[in-house]
Amino acid sequence: MYLRGVHAESHIPALLQLIRENPLGILTTAIKSPQYPLIQASHIPFVLDVPETADGTLSNGILRGHLAKQNPQAKVLMEAAAARKEQGHDTLELLDEVLILFNGPHHHYVTPKFYVETKPDSGKVVPTWNYSAVEVYGKVKVYCNSQSDETSSFLQRQIGDLTQQSESLIMGYTGGDRPSPWEVGDAPARYVEILKKNIIGIEIKIDRLGGKFKMSQELGKGDREGVINGFENLGTEAGEGIAKMVGERGQLKDSHNRE
Template identity: 55%
Template sequence: MFLPNAHEEKDTAVLLQFIRENPLGLLITGVKSSQDFLQCTHVPCVLDFPEESGESAPNGRLRAHIAKQNPQVKGIVEALENKPNVLDLDDNVLVIFNGTHDHYVTPKYYTETKPDTGKVVPTWNYSAVQVYGKLSLYYDSKTPEAGAFLHKQIRDLSQHTEESIMGYMGGDKPKAWTVEEAPEKYVELLQRNIVGIEIRIEKIQGKFKMSQEMRVGDREGVAEGFAAMGGGDGEGAFEAGQGARFVARCQKAVEDTTHGE
């Protein structure tokens, strides 16, 4: 990831929280096999913070599951000659998490530089976090290790997405759906057709590209421009919630860089 100083986020706690809030990761592997060398799969992940991960993963870990028939899984299994209960890749894998919202930035928003010199071009603002780490594949759900891993992972993921993403906490809101509401035999059947993924985090990087490198008036113009998109043609893109958080990040970029000048 290209990380200009103005865009890089170095606070690990902020990056880990970003993953918690945006759990759909893009898992990328490069494995020599009869499958394509480069493979990627979108996977919702459970993040265990460092304090939850123990000595085996001092930087935290990701837990996920994907279909056993996925070519990415087939390539990993094929590449490893020995087939223990848990398959470990020697090389790092990469997981990319994108923010809930990103958007094109028109030069019209650069309200200081455009009328001054005209030296402005379009860009795209976004936020992303990428993780490098060691992958373990829990392949056979009939083994105790894989069975226990998958049993916990699918329940932890369901709880996180139901409660944190959907807000189903009970009270004035609906109760969260639980795995136990599905027929046991049905869950067992599905579990036999998935594999568990564990990634022990070795490096984490984050980029919040919110026009921080621009002049103060331009940054304000970008934040105001996005904020004004709450109605009319922009309503679909900047409805309450997702768009509001994106605008807040842009406004924070204005405040942070203004205070530093």
């Protein structure tokens, strides 16, 4: 990811928050295979775990997800896992690093007409695009042996946690005054077991991550205010979201400049 200093975000809690709030990631792999393309990508909703390290600090986190076995990317992962086992490696972790990309909730084209300070002064303005994203890198463990208790346990936990996360955080189904959440246990147990045999689990220990919040921070205060007003006047959810983030990121920039 290309990062200008003004757009870069390295604060781990902020990056993990974006992932939690936008859990649909794009898993990208580049694993050599005799049968399938080298580069594969899939949209996958992830569960993020952030355990403490030995010294009591928070780790970069661990991502958990699953794919259908019919997915060509899953076939490549299973193929690589089988090759590792044939080579005598007693581990579920593959050698190749993977990339997961998470996008923020809003992105938008930015017209030069919003630059109320620079445009009338010099006309030296061009369009751009505002967005936020986090890139995650790490090695993947593959849980694909449907006869293994380890795989069964991982998948049961994964689908349960993902369901709870989605029902409560995304749908807002928390019970009480809100609707009750759907639970995996609401489906017939035999049906769930059949479905588990048709998916693989993946777990990525995050080795490194970086983020980009490109929200007009490079502009002067007058132009930023023009961008905020311009997006607010669109009267759309995306416009309101971008306007809010431009304001927040602009305040962060100004506070850092004062320090």
